[in-house]
Amino acid sequence: MSSVPRLVIAAPSSGSGKTTVATGLMAAFAARGLAVSPHKVGPDYIDPGYHALATGRVGRNLDAYLCGPELIGPLFAHGARGCDLAVVEGVMGMFDGAAGEGELASTAHVAKLLRAPVVLVVDASSQSRSVAALVHGFASWDPEVRVGGVILNKVASDRHEALLREALDSAGVPVLGVLRRVPQVDTPSRHLGLVPVAERRAAAVEAVAAMEAQVSAGCDLEALIALARSAGALSCAAWDAAEVLASSPPPPLPSPTLDFARAGGPPSSLGAAPPDPRFGPEGASSSNAGRADHAHPDSKVTVAVAGGPAFTFSYAEHTELLTAAGAEVVVFDPLRDEQLPDGTRGLVIGGGFPEVYAAELSANEPLRKAVGALAESGAPMAAECAGLLYLCRELDGRPMCGVLDATARMSERLTLGYRDAVALSDSVLAVAGTRMRGHEFHRTVVEPGSGAAPAWGVRAPERRVEGFVQQGVHASYLHTHWAAEPGVARRFVERCRTS
Numbered sequence: 001m002s003s004v005p006r007l008v009i010a011a012p013s014s015g016s017g018k019t020t021v022a023t024g025l026m027a028a029f030a031a032r033g034l035a036v037s038p039h040k041v042g043p044d045y046i047d048p049g050y051h052a053l054a055t056g057r058v059g060r061n062l063d064a065y066l067c068g069p070e071l072i073g074p075l076f077a078h079g080a081r082g083c084d085l086a087v088v089e090g091v092m093g094m095f096d097g098a099a100g101e102g103e104l105a106s107t108a109h110v111a112k113l114l115r116a117p118v119v120l121v122v123d124a125s126s127q128s129r130s131v132a133a134l135v136h137g138f139a140s141w142d143p144e145v146r147v148g149g150v151i152l153n154k155v156a157s158d159r160h161e162a163l164l165r166e167a168l169d170s171a172g173v174p175v176l177g178v179l180r181r182v183p184q185v186d187t188p189s190r191h192l193g194l195v196p197v198a199e200r201r202a203a204a205v206e207a208v209a210a211m212e213a214q215v216s217a218g219c220d221l222e223a224l225i226a227l228a229r230s231a232g233a234l235s236c237a238a239w240d241a242a243e244v245l246a247s248s249p250p251p252p253l254p255s256p257t258l259d260f261a262r263a264g265g266p267p268s269s270l271g272a273a274p275p276d277p278r279f280g281p282e283g284a285s286s287s288n289a290g291r292a293d294h295a296h297p298d299s300k301v302t303v304a305v306a307g308g309p310a311f312t313f314s315y316a317e318h319t320e321l322l323t324a325a326g327a328e329v330v331v332f333d334p335l336r337d338e339q340l341p342d343g344t345r346g347l348v349i350g351g352g353f354p355e356v357y358a359a360e361l362s363a364n365e366p367l368r369k370a371v372g373a374l375a376e377s378g379a380p381m382a383a384e385c386a387g388l389l390y391l392c393r394e395l396d397g398r399p400m401c402g403v404l405d406a407t408a409r410m411s412e413r414l415t416l417g418y419r420d421a422v423a424l425s426d427s428v429l430a431v432a433g434t435r436m437r438g439h440e441f442h443r444t445v446v447e448p449g450s451g452a453a454p455a456w457g458v459r460a461p462e463r464r465v466e467g468f469v470q471q472g473v474h475a476s477y478l479h480t481h482w483a484a485e486p487g488v489a490r491r492f493v494e495r496c497r498t499s
Helices: 018-031 046-055 069-080 107-114 130-140 158-168 201-218 221-228 241-247 256-262 267-272 316-324 358-363 365-376 386-391 487-498
Strands: 006-010 036-041 060-062 085-089 118-123 147-155 175-180 301-306 327-332 344-349 381-384 407-423 435-447 456-460 464-466 468-470 473-476
Touching: 006 018, 006 107, 006 221, 018 036, 018 046, 018 085, 018 118, 018 147, 018 175, 018 201, 018 221, 036 046, 036 069, 046 085, 046 201, 060 069, 069 085, 069 107, 085 107, 085 221, 107 118, 118 130, 130 147, 130 158, 147 158, 147 221, 158 175, 175 201, 175 221, 241 316, 241 487, 301 316, 301 487, 316 327, 316 487, 327 487, 344 365, 344 386, 344 487, 358 365, 365 386, 381 386, 386 435, 386 473
Parallel strands: 006 085, 006 118, 036 060, 036 085, 118 147, 147 175, 301 327, 301 344, 344 381, 381 473
Antiparallel strands: 407 435, 407 456, 456 464, 468 473
16 A cells, blocks of 8 residues: 655656656755655656656656556555655656557556646647647546646746636646746757766756756645645555565466577567467466576575666666575676676676767777676676677677677667567576567667577567577667566576576
8 A cells, every 4th residue: 555645747748848847846845855756657767867866766667568557556656665755757748658559658547557646747838828728638638637737837928927827727727837938957968868867967966956946936836745645545565576576477388389480480470479468358467587496595696787877777676676586786887897796697788878988888898808708608698778789799890798799880760669579589588488568769770680599579569580699698679677577587596596
């Protein structure tokens, strides 16, 4: 049961000011001495970094596509445990979710799952009376979504504000804040959105302080707290890494229908994958990606996790699951550290921006050789997106670790979206036949795109094979959320023990 007061910050579209308002509110509430739990709808890794700066707590994602709707409440309760208030930043427009999946993973969907009131952030810069029609439409589109107030952004003057307030009097939605049109807070972007906090720590602190000042001056914080307290209680238990690992079922037997796909068969063979009970009508969680055949011993194994400015993308639950499975997680910085942590038995390299730091990563030859040697030993390695690039032979012509016989380069084309995938090869993460959902977000190309033993068969939106499985290495563009399949962490740590 969770009764933490909470708000969901939504908008009619991207670019309306959600991040400014949500981050500013988090910082403003924290400045009042409240313990604020920060959350982000969707798979985005970057905004939670700013949320963490604003609150002093780990930013957490709530993604109903990657994790399933049934985990949104438990994951929220886990992150918000012991907090006075939670602020959830939405994604895109309020009703925009996974393509072709209706409301799934939209801000509105998550708000309903959390029984949370919504604050609508509206860019009012080019309208006056029309704002009432806009707000009325969003407030009435889905009667199960409760829009409890609106914050008007980019308001030009006192006269403009008066016109907007007069129009909204008839819409029945209170104005809880007005932010004037000011020079944009210094949050620079590049090819994949905002620059992560880890790459601009001092400037990011200043940006969050500016957001706090703007929101504190323009918003009715007492009314927003009162609205947050009107959220309905959640009846679910909080997610717990140790508990879900203890209850996760054993892995399925490898599917013989996938044999020819693993041997390089056509993508059409992916149609033979077994049904996914977690997203089917039964609604049960499969969580079958690798339960150990016996209880793990008490001794810890060291799992090195790449961090630093080049590798900033990771879900907090991954580390929690690895720890609960018996790992001692040690973070290292591939830009600075010349050796892996002492006693490393496994390696996790998540997402980030190695393309931005290709020269520095390449120059750290001792670490590249150490990673290559660890791979040669057969130790488990899990690499996602940026990690995939780092394990390639080269990136934009610069030598990388050479674990994979592939090259990577920047591309003009943005690859973005959710993916429905099935494991095509037994690996340190999953047995063949395991279904998982993931997300891709990159402007790079790896050639070839898959190895002799592909990691995944992507079933939607288009059928293709992707990624590499060789020895203990699992490398792919796909970002996955291990809370959806907690056995992934157990399987990985068990392989670290036995490899």
